[in-house]
Amino acid sequence: MNELIAGIRVPDSAIARAATQLVRDTEDDLLYNHSRRVFFWGALTGERKGLRYDPELLYLGAMFHDMGLTEEHSSPDLRFEVDGANTARDFMTSYGVGERDIEDVWLAIALHTTPGIPEHLRPTIALVTAGVEMDVLGINYHEFSDEDRHAVCSCHPRETDFKENIIDHFADGIRKKPQTTFGNVKADVLALKDPNFARTNFCSIIRGSAWPG
Template sequence: MRLSEITAPDTSAARAALEIATAYHSPSLLNHVQRSWLWALGFAEARGLEPDHELLYVSALLHDLGIVPAFDNHTLAYEDAAGHVAIALTAGSGWPDARRVRAHEVIVRHNWPEVDPEFDVEGHLLSTSTALDISGANADELSLDFRREVLERYPRGELAAEFTACVKDQAIRKPETAARRLVDGGVERKLRENPLERLLEG
Protein backbone atom coordinates (compact mmCIF):
# COMPACT_ATOMS: atom_id res chain seq x y z
CA MET A 1 0.00 0.00 0.00
CA ARG A 2 1.23 3.50 -0.89
CA LEU A 3 -0.17 6.90 -0.03
CA SER A 4 -0.53 7.68 -3.72
CA GLU A 5 -3.11 4.87 -3.90
CA ILE A 6 -5.26 6.30 -1.08
CA THR A 7 -7.86 9.04 -1.31
CA ALA A 8 -10.20 10.29 1.37
CA PRO A 9 -13.92 9.79 0.75
CA ASP A 10 -15.34 12.72 -1.18
CA THR A 11 -18.55 13.21 0.78
CA SER A 12 -20.00 16.07 2.81
CA ALA A 13 -19.51 14.15 6.07
CA ALA A 14 -15.88 13.34 5.28
CA ARG A 15 -15.11 16.92 4.30
CA ALA A 16 -16.82 18.24 7.43
CA ALA A 17 -14.93 15.78 9.64
CA LEU A 18 -11.60 16.97 8.26
CA GLU A 19 -12.65 20.61 8.64
CA ILE A 20 -13.66 20.13 12.28
CA ALA A 21 -10.59 18.04 13.13
CA THR A 22 -8.34 20.67 11.56
CA ALA A 23 -10.07 23.54 13.33
CA TYR A 24 -9.98 22.05 16.83
CA HIS A 25 -6.94 19.78 17.03
CA SER A 26 -3.34 20.79 17.58
CA PRO A 27 -1.02 19.89 14.67
CA SER A 28 0.21 16.79 16.54
CA LEU A 29 -3.28 15.51 17.32
CA LEU A 30 -4.49 16.27 13.80
CA ASN A 31 -1.64 14.19 12.41
CA HIS A 32 -2.49 11.44 14.90
CA VAL A 33 -6.08 11.11 13.75
CA GLN A 34 -5.04 11.14 10.10
CA ARG A 35 -2.39 8.50 10.72
CA SER A 36 -4.98 6.45 12.58
CA TRP A 37 -7.15 6.42 9.46
CA LEU A 38 -4.23 5.39 7.26
CA TRP A 39 -3.06 2.66 9.65
CA ALA A 40 -6.65 1.38 9.70
CA LEU A 41 -6.62 1.07 5.91
CA GLY A 42 -3.30 -0.74 6.11
CA PHE A 43 -4.64 -3.22 8.64
CA ALA A 44 -7.79 -3.70 6.54
CA GLU A 45 -5.66 -4.73 3.58
CA ALA A 46 -3.33 -6.90 5.68
CA ARG A 47 -6.23 -8.71 7.37
CA GLY A 48 -8.51 -9.00 4.35
CA LEU A 49 -11.23 -6.81 5.84
CA GLU A 50 -13.66 -4.61 3.90
CA PRO A 51 -14.76 -1.64 5.99
CA ASP A 52 -17.23 1.08 5.19
CA HIS A 53 -14.64 3.65 4.13
CA GLU A 54 -16.70 6.77 4.79
CA LEU A 55 -17.70 5.56 8.26
CA LEU A 56 -14.11 4.61 9.07
CA TYR A 57 -12.72 7.94 7.85
CA VAL A 58 -15.23 10.09 9.71
CA SER A 59 -14.80 8.06 12.91
CA ALA A 60 -11.01 8.19 12.72
CA LEU A 61 -10.91 11.95 12.14
CA LEU A 62 -13.26 12.66 15.05
CA HIS A 63 -12.26 9.98 17.56
CA ASP A 64 -10.26 12.22 19.92
CA LEU A 65 -12.36 15.38 19.84
CA GLY A 66 -13.53 14.65 23.38
CA ILE A 67 -10.13 15.69 24.76
CA VAL A 68 -10.35 19.07 23.02
CA PRO A 69 -11.49 21.80 25.47
CA ALA A 70 -14.39 22.85 23.26
CA PHE A 71 -15.87 19.33 23.33
CA ASP A 72 -14.64 18.07 26.70
CA ASN A 73 -17.69 16.78 28.60
CA HIS A 74 -17.47 17.07 32.38
CA THR A 75 -19.05 13.64 32.99
CA LEU A 76 -18.75 11.54 29.82
CA ALA A 77 -15.67 9.60 28.78
CA TYR A 78 -13.79 11.49 26.10
CA GLU A 79 -14.50 8.82 23.48
CA ASP A 80 -18.21 8.98 24.28
CA ALA A 81 -18.19 12.76 23.96
CA ALA A 82 -16.39 12.50 20.61
CA GLY A 83 -18.99 9.99 19.46
CA HIS A 84 -21.74 12.49 20.14
CA VAL A 85 -19.89 15.09 18.05
CA ALA A 86 -19.88 12.52 15.26
CA ILE A 87 -23.62 12.01 15.62
CA ALA A 88 -24.25 15.75 15.31
CA LEU A 89 -21.89 16.19 12.38
CA THR A 90 -23.24 13.25 10.40
CA ALA A 91 -26.84 14.29 11.09
CA GLY A 92 -26.00 17.53 9.35
CA SER A 93 -24.71 15.51 6.41
CA GLY A 94 -27.96 13.58 6.11
CA TRP A 95 -26.90 10.24 7.56
CA PRO A 96 -29.85 8.16 8.80
CA ASP A 97 -30.12 7.55 12.52
CA ALA A 98 -28.69 4.01 12.49
CA ARG A 99 -25.61 5.12 10.58
CA ARG A 100 -25.06 8.06 12.94
CA VAL A 101 -25.20 5.63 15.86
CA ARG A 102 -22.59 3.49 14.12
CA ALA A 103 -20.16 6.42 14.09
CA HIS A 104 -20.66 6.81 17.84
CA GLU A 105 -20.12 3.08 18.39
CA VAL A 106 -16.93 2.95 16.34
CA ILE A 107 -15.45 5.90 18.22
CA VAL A 108 -16.38 4.53 21.64
CA ARG A 109 -15.02 1.10 20.79
CA HIS A 110 -11.64 2.44 19.69
CA ASN A 111 -10.83 2.57 23.42
CA TRP A 112 -11.90 -0.99 24.10
CA PRO A 113 -9.02 -3.38 24.83
CA GLU A 114 -10.12 -5.49 21.86
CA VAL A 115 -12.88 -5.42 19.23
CA ASP A 116 -13.83 -8.55 17.29
CA PRO A 117 -13.89 -7.72 13.56
CA GLU A 118 -16.91 -9.99 13.11
CA PHE A 119 -18.75 -7.83 15.64
CA ASP A 120 -17.63 -4.41 14.36
CA VAL A 121 -15.09 -4.24 11.55
CA GLU A 122 -14.69 -0.45 11.67
CA GLY A 123 -14.40 -0.48 15.48
CA HIS A 124 -11.81 -3.24 15.20
CA LEU A 125 -9.76 -1.30 12.67
CA LEU A 126 -9.88 1.98 14.59
CA SER A 127 -8.98 0.22 17.84
CA THR A 128 -6.08 -1.55 16.13
CA SER A 129 -4.83 1.54 14.34
CA THR A 130 -4.89 3.77 17.41
CA ALA A 131 -3.12 1.05 19.40
CA LEU A 132 -0.35 1.17 16.81
CA ASP A 133 -0.11 4.95 16.88
CA ILE A 134 -0.10 5.14 20.68
CA SER A 135 1.84 2.02 21.72
CA GLY A 136 3.35 0.57 18.54
CA ALA A 137 1.21 -2.58 18.67
CA ASN A 138 1.25 -4.85 15.59
CA ALA A 139 3.52 -2.50 13.65
CA ASP A 140 5.11 -5.35 11.71
CA GLU A 141 1.81 -6.15 10.00
CA LEU A 142 2.31 -3.00 7.92
CA SER A 143 5.25 -2.65 5.56
CA LEU A 144 8.21 -0.59 6.68
CA ASP A 145 7.94 1.55 3.56
CA PHE A 146 4.28 2.35 4.29
CA ARG A 147 5.02 3.23 7.92
CA ARG A 148 7.83 5.55 6.87
CA GLU A 149 5.75 7.19 4.16
CA VAL A 150 2.88 7.89 6.56
CA LEU A 151 5.21 9.30 9.22
CA GLU A 152 6.94 11.54 6.70
CA ARG A 153 3.61 12.93 5.54
CA TYR A 154 2.12 13.20 9.03
CA PRO A 155 4.94 13.60 11.61
CA ARG A 156 4.34 12.63 15.22
CA GLY A 157 5.45 16.01 16.56
CA GLU A 158 4.53 16.47 20.22
CA LEU A 159 1.94 13.68 20.31
CA ALA A 160 3.56 11.78 23.20
CA ALA A 161 3.56 14.78 25.54
CA GLU A 162 0.22 16.19 24.41
CA PHE A 163 -1.75 12.95 24.51
CA THR A 164 -0.25 11.90 27.83
CA ALA A 165 -1.22 15.22 29.41
CA CYS A 166 -4.75 15.08 28.01
CA VAL A 167 -5.42 11.51 29.08
CA LYS A 168 -3.96 12.05 32.56
CA ASP A 169 -6.26 15.04 32.98
CA GLN A 170 -9.25 12.96 31.86
CA ALA A 171 -8.29 10.14 34.25
CA ILE A 172 -8.10 12.49 37.22
CA ARG A 173 -11.43 14.18 36.51
CA LYS A 174 -13.27 11.08 35.29
CA PRO A 175 -11.60 8.10 37.02
CA GLU A 176 -14.36 5.66 36.05
CA THR A 177 -13.65 6.04 32.32
CA ALA A 178 -11.26 4.33 29.93
CA ALA A 179 -8.77 7.17 30.41
CA ARG A 180 -7.98 5.79 33.88
CA ARG A 181 -7.30 2.35 32.39
CA LEU A 182 -5.01 3.86 29.78
CA VAL A 183 -3.04 5.77 32.39
CA ASP A 184 -2.83 2.77 34.72
CA GLY A 185 -1.77 0.66 31.74
CA GLY A 186 1.28 2.84 31.15
CA VAL A 187 0.19 5.02 28.25
CA GLU A 188 2.94 7.57 29.01
CA ARG A 189 5.66 4.92 28.79
CA LYS A 190 4.09 3.28 25.74
CA LEU A 191 4.03 6.57 23.87
CA ARG A 192 7.60 7.35 24.86
CA GLU A 193 8.85 3.90 23.84
CA ASN A 194 6.74 3.56 20.68
CA PRO A 195 9.16 2.54 17.89
CA LEU A 196 7.29 4.88 15.52
CA GLU A 197 8.87 7.75 17.45
CA ARG A 198 12.29 6.75 16.13
CA LEU A 199 11.48 5.11 12.82
CA LEU A 200 12.69 8.03 10.72
CA GLU A 201 15.93 8.58 12.65
CA GLY A 202 19.24 7.93 10.99
Protein backbone atom coordinates in the same frame (compact mmCIF):
# COMPACT_ATOMS: atom_id res chain seq x y z
CA MET B 1 -8.53 16.53 -0.43
CA ASN B 2 -8.20 13.95 -3.17
CA GLU B 3 -5.09 12.51 -1.53
CA LEU B 4 -3.52 9.11 -2.08
CA ILE B 5 -1.10 8.10 0.68
CA ALA B 6 0.40 4.61 1.02
CA GLY B 7 -2.14 3.43 -1.56
CA ILE B 8 -5.06 4.68 0.56
CA ARG B 9 -7.27 7.43 -0.81
CA VAL B 10 -8.74 9.95 1.62
CA PRO B 11 -12.53 10.21 1.14
CA ASP B 12 -13.38 13.37 -0.79
CA SER B 13 -17.07 13.69 0.01
CA ALA B 14 -18.68 16.83 1.41
CA ILE B 15 -19.04 15.29 4.85
CA ALA B 16 -15.42 14.11 4.91
CA ARG B 17 -14.16 17.54 3.90
CA ALA B 18 -16.33 19.20 6.55
CA ALA B 19 -15.14 16.74 9.19
CA THR B 20 -11.53 17.44 8.29
CA GLN B 21 -12.05 21.18 8.60
CA LEU B 22 -13.87 20.87 11.92
CA VAL B 23 -11.19 18.67 13.45
CA ARG B 24 -8.40 20.82 11.99
CA ASP B 25 -10.01 23.92 13.56
CA THR B 26 -10.54 22.20 16.93
CA GLU B 27 -7.54 19.97 17.63
CA ASP B 28 -3.90 20.91 17.88
CA ASP B 29 -1.34 19.55 15.45
CA LEU B 30 -0.52 16.50 17.56
CA LEU B 31 -4.11 15.24 17.81
CA TYR B 32 -4.98 16.17 14.23
CA ASN B 33 -2.01 14.33 12.73
CA HIS B 34 -2.60 11.40 15.08
CA SER B 35 -6.23 11.16 13.94
CA ARG B 36 -5.25 11.22 10.28
CA ARG B 37 -2.64 8.51 10.85
CA VAL B 38 -5.26 6.39 12.63
CA PHE B 39 -7.33 6.44 9.44
CA PHE B 40 -4.43 5.23 7.31
CA TRP B 41 -3.35 2.50 9.75
CA GLY B 42 -6.97 1.37 10.02
CA ALA B 43 -7.45 1.35 6.25
CA LEU B 44 -4.16 -0.47 5.65
CA THR B 45 -5.19 -3.05 8.24
CA GLY B 46 -8.48 -3.52 6.47
CA GLU B 47 -6.71 -3.99 3.14
CA ARG B 48 -4.25 -6.48 4.64
CA LYS B 49 -7.05 -8.50 6.24
CA GLY B 50 -9.31 -8.34 3.19
CA LEU B 51 -12.12 -6.63 5.10
CA ARG B 52 -14.96 -4.88 3.30
CA TYR B 53 -15.16 -1.52 5.00
CA ASP B 54 -16.63 1.90 4.22
CA PRO B 55 -13.70 4.35 3.90
CA GLU B 56 -15.90 7.33 4.71
CA LEU B 57 -17.18 5.83 7.95
CA LEU B 58 -13.68 4.76 8.92
CA TYR B 59 -12.46 8.27 8.21
CA LEU B 60 -15.16 9.87 10.36
CA GLY B 61 -14.44 7.48 13.22
CA ALA B 62 -10.72 8.16 13.04
CA MET B 63 -11.07 11.92 12.79
CA PHE B 64 -13.52 12.30 15.68
CA HIS B 65 -12.08 9.66 18.00
CA ASP B 66 -10.17 12.12 20.21
CA MET B 67 -12.48 15.13 19.97
CA GLY B 68 -13.62 14.39 23.52
CA LEU B 69 -10.17 15.43 24.74
CA THR B 70 -10.73 19.00 23.53
CA GLU B 71 -12.23 21.65 25.76
CA GLU B 72 -14.93 22.44 23.21
CA HIS B 73 -16.31 18.90 23.20
CA SER B 74 -15.60 17.69 26.72
CA SER B 75 -18.50 17.08 29.11
CA PRO B 76 -18.07 17.31 32.90
CA ASP B 77 -18.97 13.69 33.61
CA LEU B 78 -18.80 11.40 30.56
CA ARG B 79 -15.85 9.35 29.34
CA PHE B 80 -13.92 11.32 26.74
CA GLU B 81 -14.57 8.47 24.30
CA VAL B 82 -18.32 9.00 24.69
CA ASP B 83 -17.91 12.76 24.27
CA GLY B 84 -16.12 12.15 20.98
CA ALA B 85 -18.73 9.62 19.90
CA ASN B 86 -21.53 12.04 20.70
CA THR B 87 -19.79 14.80 18.76
CA ALA B 88 -19.50 12.54 15.73
CA ARG B 89 -23.14 11.47 16.06
CA ASP B 90 -24.38 15.07 16.14
CA PHE B 91 -22.20 15.95 13.17
CA MET B 92 -23.34 12.97 11.11
CA THR B 93 -26.98 13.56 12.02
CA SER B 94 -26.70 17.09 10.64
CA TYR B 95 -25.69 15.54 7.31
CA GLY B 96 -28.61 13.09 7.27
CA VAL B 97 -26.47 9.97 7.70
CA GLY B 98 -28.42 6.76 8.39
CA GLU B 99 -28.80 5.44 11.93
CA ARG B 100 -26.87 2.21 11.31
CA ASP B 101 -23.83 4.11 9.99
CA ILE B 102 -24.00 6.57 12.87
CA GLU B 103 -24.15 3.67 15.32
CA ASP B 104 -21.04 2.09 13.79
CA VAL B 105 -19.04 5.31 14.08
CA TRP B 106 -20.37 5.96 17.59
CA LEU B 107 -19.31 2.51 18.75
CA ALA B 108 -15.97 2.76 16.97
CA ILE B 109 -15.13 5.88 18.95
CA ALA B 110 -16.71 4.86 22.26
CA LEU B 111 -14.88 1.51 22.30
CA HIS B 112 -11.49 2.53 20.96
CA THR B 113 -9.82 2.27 24.38
CA THR B 114 -11.57 -0.96 25.37
CA PRO B 115 -9.26 -3.79 24.27
CA GLY B 116 -10.56 -7.21 23.31
CA ILE B 117 -14.00 -6.19 22.02
CA PRO B 118 -13.80 -3.98 18.87
CA GLU B 119 -11.95 -6.57 16.77
CA HIS B 120 -14.99 -8.85 17.00
CA LEU B 121 -17.41 -6.21 15.71
CA ARG B 122 -18.14 -4.69 12.31
CA PRO B 123 -15.20 -3.38 10.24
CA THR B 124 -15.60 0.32 11.02
CA ILE B 125 -15.49 -0.44 14.74
CA ALA B 126 -12.63 -2.91 14.49
CA LEU B 127 -10.47 -0.78 12.22
CA VAL B 128 -10.65 2.48 14.18
CA THR B 129 -9.31 0.63 17.21
CA ALA B 130 -6.68 -1.12 15.07
CA GLY B 131 -5.51 2.28 13.83
CA VAL B 132 -5.37 3.72 17.33
CA GLU B 133 -3.50 0.71 18.68
CA MET B 134 -0.93 0.93 15.91
CA ASP B 135 -0.32 4.66 16.34
CA VAL B 136 -0.30 4.83 20.15
CA LEU B 137 0.81 1.37 21.25
CA GLY B 138 2.70 0.13 18.20
CA ILE B 139 0.53 -3.00 18.03
CA ASN B 140 1.23 -4.86 14.75
CA TYR B 141 3.89 -2.25 13.88
CA HIS B 142 5.88 -4.78 11.87
CA GLU B 143 2.82 -5.81 9.86
CA PHE B 144 3.13 -2.47 8.05
CA SER B 145 5.86 -2.05 5.47
CA ASP B 146 8.65 0.47 5.98
CA GLU B 147 7.41 2.22 2.86
CA ASP B 148 3.86 2.59 4.17
CA ARG B 149 4.99 3.82 7.57
CA HIS B 150 7.26 6.36 5.92
CA ALA B 151 4.58 7.54 3.48
CA VAL B 152 1.99 8.11 6.22
CA CYS B 153 4.38 9.74 8.68
CA SER B 154 5.86 11.98 5.99
CA CYS B 155 2.44 13.51 5.41
CA HIS B 156 1.34 13.43 9.05
CA PRO B 157 4.46 13.36 11.18
CA ARG B 158 4.75 12.10 14.71
CA GLU B 159 5.95 15.04 16.76
CA THR B 160 9.21 14.87 18.68
CA ASP B 161 8.60 12.83 21.84
CA PHE B 162 5.11 11.91 20.63
CA LYS B 163 4.86 9.09 23.16
CA GLU B 164 5.13 11.38 26.19
CA ASN B 165 3.12 14.16 24.56
CA ILE B 166 0.14 11.94 23.75
CA ILE B 167 0.10 10.72 27.34
CA ASP B 168 0.05 14.38 28.44
CA HIS B 169 -2.87 15.06 26.08
CA PHE B 170 -4.79 12.13 27.58
CA ALA B 171 -4.10 13.37 31.10
CA ASP B 172 -5.12 16.95 30.31
CA GLY B 173 -8.35 15.74 28.75
CA ILE B 174 -9.49 13.58 31.69
CA ARG B 175 -7.84 15.11 34.76
CA LYS B 176 -11.01 16.96 35.79
CA LYS B 177 -13.16 13.82 35.69
CA PRO B 178 -11.07 10.97 37.11
CA GLN B 179 -14.17 8.90 37.86
CA THR B 180 -14.55 8.26 34.13
CA THR B 181 -11.38 6.16 34.08
CA PHE B 182 -12.84 3.34 36.17
CA GLY B 183 -12.56 0.08 34.25
CA ASN B 184 -10.57 1.44 31.31
CA VAL B 185 -6.96 2.04 30.33
CA LYS B 186 -7.00 5.76 31.08
CA ALA B 187 -6.71 4.99 34.80
CA ASP B 188 -3.07 4.18 33.99
CA VAL B 189 -2.63 7.71 32.60
CA LEU B 190 -3.83 9.45 35.74
CA ALA B 191 -1.91 7.05 37.96
CA LEU B 192 1.22 8.25 36.13
CA LYS B 193 0.41 11.95 35.79
CA ASP B 194 -1.75 12.91 38.79
CA PRO B 195 -0.26 12.35 42.27
CA ASN B 196 -3.70 12.82 43.84
CA PHE B 197 -5.39 10.13 41.74
CA ALA B 198 -6.79 7.13 43.59
CA ARG B 199 -7.95 4.15 41.57
CA THR B 200 -11.47 2.90 42.14
CA ASN B 201 -11.33 -0.78 43.04
CA PHE B 202 -13.94 -3.12 41.57
CA CYS B 203 -13.70 -5.63 44.41
CA SER B 204 -14.06 -2.88 47.01
CA ILE B 205 -17.27 -1.74 45.33
CA ILE B 206 -18.64 -5.28 45.51
CA ARG B 207 -17.73 -5.64 49.19
CA GLY B 208 -19.08 -2.21 50.05
CA SER B 209 -22.43 -2.52 48.31
CA ALA B 210 -25.73 -2.39 50.21
CA TRP B 211 -26.32 -6.12 49.69
CA PRO B 212 -26.20 -8.05 52.99
CA GLY B 213 -24.00 -10.83 51.64
